[in-house]
Amino acid sequence: MTIPYPTSQSVQAIAPVTPPSGAPRPRLTFLGTGYLGATYAICFAELGYEVVGFDVDEAKIAKLSAGSVPFHEPGLDELLRRNLASGRLRFTTDYAETAEHGDVHFICVGTPQRADGMGADLSYVEAAVSGLAQHVTRKALIVGKSTVPVGTAEWIEQLVGKHAEPDLGIEVAWSPEFLQEGFAVEDVLRPNRIVVGVKSDWANSMLFAAHKGVFDLAATEDREVPMVVTDFATAELVKVAANAFLATKISFINAMAEVCEVAGGDVTQLAKAIGYDPRIGNRFLQAGVGFGGGCLPKDIRAFQARAQELGAGEALRFLHEVDLINLRRRTKVLQVAAELLDRRFGPAGPDLSGTKIAVLGATFKPNSDDVRDAPALAVAALLRKAGADVHTYDPQGNENAARALPTVTYEDSMKAAVQDADLVCVLTEWAEFRNADPTALGEIAKGKKVIDGRNCLDSTLWTNAGWEYRGMGRG
Amino acid sequence: MNTPRLTVIGTGYLGATHAICMAVLGFEVLGVDVDQAKIDRLASGEVPFFEPGLPELLAKALESGRLRFTTSFEEAAAFGDVHFICVGTPQKQGSHAADMTYVDASVAALAKHLTRKALVVGKSTVPVGTAARLTAMVKELAPAGDEIELAWNPEFLREGFAVEDTMRPDRLVFGVASAWAEERLRAAFEPVLAQDVPVKVTDLATAELVKVAANSFLATKISYINAMAEVCEATGADVSDLAEALAFDTRIGGRFLRPGLGFGGGCLPKDIRAFMARAEELGVGQAVGFLREIDGINQRRRARTVDLVTELAGGDVRGKKIAALGAAFKPNSDDIRDAPALDVASTLHRLGAEVTVFDPAAMENAKRVHPELTYGENALDAAAGADVVVLLTEWTEFREIDPAAMAAVVGTAAIVDGRHALEPAEWRAAGWEYRALGRP
Ligand SMILES: NC(=O)c1ccc[n+]([C@@H]2O[C@H](COP(=O)([O-])OP(=O)(O)OC[C@H]3O[C@@H](n4cnc5c(N)ncnc54)[C@H](O)[C@@H]3O)[C@@H](O)[C@H]2O)c1
Ligand SMILES: NC(=O)c1ccc[n+]([C@@H]2O[C@H](COP(=O)([O-])OP(=O)(O)OC[C@H]3O[C@@H](n4cnc5c(N)ncnc54)[C@H](O)[C@@H]3O)[C@@H](O)[C@H]2O)c1
Numbered sequence: 001m002t003i004p005y006p007t008s009q010s011v012q013a014i015a016p017v018t019p020p021s022g023a024p025r026p027r028l029t030f031l032g033t034g035y036l037g038a039t040y041a042i043c044f045a046e047l048g049y050e051v052v053g054f055d056v057d058e059a060k061i062a063k064l065s066a067g068s069v070p071f072h073e074p075g076l077d078e079l080l081r082r083n084l085a086s087g088r089l090r091f092t093t094d095y096a097e098t099a100e101h102g103d104v105h106f107i108c109v110g111t112p113q114r115a116d117g118m119g120a121d122l123s124y125v126e127a128a129v130s131g132l133a134q135h136v137t138r139k140a141l142i143v144g145k146s147t148v149p150v151g152t153a154e155w156i157e158q159l160v161g162k163h164a165e166p167d168l169g170i171e172v173a174w175s176p177e178f179l180q181e182g183f184a185v186e187d188v189l190r191p192n193r194i195v196v197g198v199k200s201d202w203a204n205s206m207l208f209a210a211h212k213g214v215f216d217l218a219a220t221e222d223r224e225v226p227m228v229v230t231d232f233a234t235a236e237l238v239k240v241a242a243n244a245f246l247a248t249k250i251s252f253i254n255a256m257a258e259v260c261e262v263a264g265g266d267v268t269q270l271a272k273a274i275g276y277d278p279r280i281g282n283r284f285l286q287a288g289v290g291f292g293g294g295c296l297p298k299d300i301r302a303f304q305a306r307a308q309e310l311g312a313g314e315a316l317r318f319l320h321e322v323d324l325i326n327l328r329r330r331t332k333v334l335q336v337a338a339e340l341l342d343r344r345f346g347p348a349g350p351d352l353s354g355t356k357i358a359v360l361g362a363t364f365k366p367n368s369d370d371v372r373d374a375p376a377l378a379v380a381a382l383l384r385k386a387g388a389d390v391h392t393y394d395p396q397g398n399e400n401a402a403r404a405l406p407t408v409t410y411e412d413s414m415k416a417a418v419q420d421a422d423l424v425c426v427l428t429e430w431a432e433f434r435n436a437d438p439t440a441l442g443e444i445a446k447g448k449k450v451i452d453g454r455n456c457l458d459s460t461l462w463t464n465a466g467w468e469y470r471g472m473g474r475g
Numbered sequence: 476m477n478t479p480r481l482t483v484i485g486t487g488y489l490g491a492t493h494a495i496c497m498a499v500l501g502f503e504v505l506g507v508d509v510d511q512a513k514i515d516r517l518a519s520g521e522v523p524f525f526e527p528g529l530p531e532l533l534a535k536a537l538e539s540g541r542l543r544f545t546t547s548f549e550e551a552a553a554f555g556d557v558h559f560i561c562v563g564t565p566q567k568q569g570s571h572a573a574d575m576t577y578v579d580a581s582v583a584a585l586a587k588h589l590t591r592k593a594l595v596v597g598k599s600t601v602p603v604g605t606a607a608r609l610t611a612m613v614k615e616l617a618p619a620g621d622e623i624e625l626a627w628n629p630e631f632l633r634e635g636f637a638v639e640d641t642m643r644p645d646r647l648v649f650g651v652a653s654a655w656a657e658e659r660l661r662a663a664f665e666p667v668l669a670q671d672v673p674v675k676v677t678d679l680a681t682a683e684l685v686k687v688a689a690n691s692f693l694a695t696k697i698s699y700i701n702a703m704a705e706v707c708e709a710t711g712a713d714v715s716d717l718a719e720a721l722a723f724d725t726r727i728g729g730r731f732l733r734p735g736l737g738f739g740g741g742c743l744p745k746d747i748r749a750f751m752a753r754a755e756e757l758g759v760g761q762a763v764g765f766l767r768e769i770d771g772i773n774q775r776r777r778a779r780t781v782d783l784v785t786e787l788a789g790g791d792v793r794g795k796k797i798a799a800l801g802a803a804f805k806p807n808s809d810d811i812r813d814a815p816a817l818d819v820a821s822t823l824h825r826l827g828a829e830v831t832v833f834d835p836a837a838m839e840n841a842k843r844v845h846p847e848l849t850y851g852e853n854a855l856d857a858a859a860g861a862d863v864v865v866l867l868t869e870w871t872e873f874r875e876i877d878p879a880a881m882a883a884v885v886g887t888a889a890i891v892d893g894r895h896a897l898e899p900a901e902w903r904a905a906g907w908e909y910r911a912l913g914r915p
Contacts, residue, residue: 150710178724193723228720233712238720241703245727251765252695256688258762259754263603265681273675273685276646277631279730280692307706315705315772318698321765328761 029102037108045089047213072369099135133163149306153232176239182367197235257473267473292364353387358421361428362394362401376427393417438465482555490561498542525809552588573749602753606679629686635807650682704913714913739804741812793827801868802834816867833857878905
């Protein structure tokens, strides 16, 4: 759905430009072919652009060139193969080739949390931009898409000035990205808005031309994609601000779950009742083991760190609480596990040795194989540390999980994980788990005890099948 | 079962609105209050506060003969089948907790006279656990004893839209302990439910929590965008572009995402504080510790507005003439409880400014609480000769002010838009120095 907003710039107002390469539509490059960059490169080739994907990781580039997407994303494999075949899409590890191809270069490299603090690690951005800038030989636009601290675009402008010929007139712009893993293709082809931070009409026009395929697709489907044109700082902030809000909303309902647990309320009913209010809305209002992944946790921490540097740390102190609420949900599962298994929860945590626990789910959300800062995996680690024999199964995430947390056992099926378990924990809301048959599972489990860490199971169904059921924040 | 006769105990904003609307919808209603003057005014057809549409409905309800008012609990107990408790639950003096003395007093006064089966329904905003406590109290005090049941039906009406919200709410929440109580509540809301309003039936504790949770969320959303404004102020970004870009995300939504001077009124501030206090008592204070930050962000917006005015006044407001547009905590209301507008106006006065206030509805209330301030006849009158104009409540009539007309009467054309209510380009074009929170 698009919301018409009177002050957003109408797309018609933008003057056409000729791309510096002379091609009829700008030629695009994407630097960093991870989740974000690979999805973009593939989807924009699909929209008809000539695209080069660049990465420093040779293995990844080889895989992509061979037609295989190195991560799980529904629908992407087919698009990759189709566009490789069309000749519009290629991958390289060569900066010069990338610089030569592109009119608009999108920076899509990772910006993880720094090992030594809460701030974002910008070394990959720096490497990609300077590597590219050194090889650019004509005017071009460098567009940041990675999630970065406010002020980064200005810094990149200086970086480009240092590494490129000044008379080339290379410009910088910012266009934050909102795709969600699991829906990445749809989100790239049909975004609910495009935000650009620009300093010149030329940059604005080039960005418009570089997204014209998205606007044209929308027009054929009788939709409109609003474009918000603003300054660098605001564009950078949009992304972290959006993530800060979503994290806050999730932690808000999880805080209500904490209160429900002591007051005897039911947070699922509470969420339903407040979700009717259109000022609140029911999206992102499911209580559970909280958020994780490569974005939300690191983004809210980096945001706080940056605000601190700017002297506005006070403004974002609530995000620290949001983070703590989120992390407490993980310990809560451990606590409920101890209760269900009749183990004492002492100051050092419970002793779960001698118990067998099935953990269903490892990824931070369903329809993804991403296990970065995944609550499911974190809980599995806590259970293991407490001495339990943990058997994990995830429909897509086993391989990544085994690399990140080698101390638990990985099973090839839900059944194998549940076999003889004293306790089952559902920690990622995959459809396979939501639709599981509690009677069938009850026959193979040893103890019919289940923790629904995502409030995604039908509690009546499970209770009727003889399971002792515990949700999150449900009395 | 038959249509229940209703009593509404406590006829303030909430109670008077509920009583009047229910009578208009066809119920026989008795309004009860300890404040004789208020009861007399209501009985004579006068709504003691500003609420669009309500005076007309009061006249209609009185004329129908279905609505009466009394100060007698005995009469109320004899009359009613379903009793709605709508008394105030203000912040306790010297503490963050809710003051429950009015709820306890009114329920006790009613219970003593309850001699037949009846349902007592709490509507006031209360700490979780109150319903359970009152259930025990009522059963002990009422001659009808165990025949009396308690239910909770939290209220979500917004002042300024109270009639609409009562007649056509987003949802109804019934916290009940028995099927009988649910049936009685359904009967007491029959005409409302007939319009397909969703009902969430739940336990007493969840129903109590729904209200404070909803208010906590709204407060959080407002303070969230105001925190973004603080960051924008530190970076030169523009929070109104930011809010616009965020609003396209349907998980966020544009409602309550308008940056500005923050929230006030008789509900949000006291409700989030009472929630913190109650969570603390329950041993989960850390769960809602974030609300302290939410409160802090909100308070800082007021200070920031004072700073912006001071900046435009040349660094010192002493002896400067300041026009304050707005006093109510929000437009379409005369409610000045914890109003950010009056807080800013009185702070400027304390700092030595000559402050002239105008508000379309809240003048009388404002004068009572802040007699030290000067009051104008209208916006232009308040702005006459002003060094700085500050817009503090986003009444439509302020949004529609002609910047050129106002420029003609002020001393200096400088304005602080505390509510992002004006179009900056228009005001700047008319020669104004325009400043807003969170914008360059
Ligand atoms: N994944 C998402 O859902 C998502 C959504 C919105 C925004 N983002 C943001 O996008 C950025 C990338 O995220 P991601 O999830 O795609 O990360 P990722 O880790 O999957 O991918 C990053 C890629 O960058 C490559 N890289 C590192 N240094 C490089 C260099 N000098 N030149 C070229 N490539 C280099 C890495 O090899 C890797 O393939 C981050 O800032 C992230 O916050 C991600
Ligand atoms: N005003 C709103 O918009 C709104 C919205 C939702 C919920 N609420 C909640 O509803 C409750 C009432 O709020 P309000 O704004 O109507 O307050 P109010 O102060 O306007 O009205 C309270 C009324 O209760 C009367 N009262 C006090 N003690 C009494 C007693 N012992 N017996 C009978 N009457 C007594 C007072 O005289 C007064 O008329 C509060 O808990 C509030 O949080 C208010």
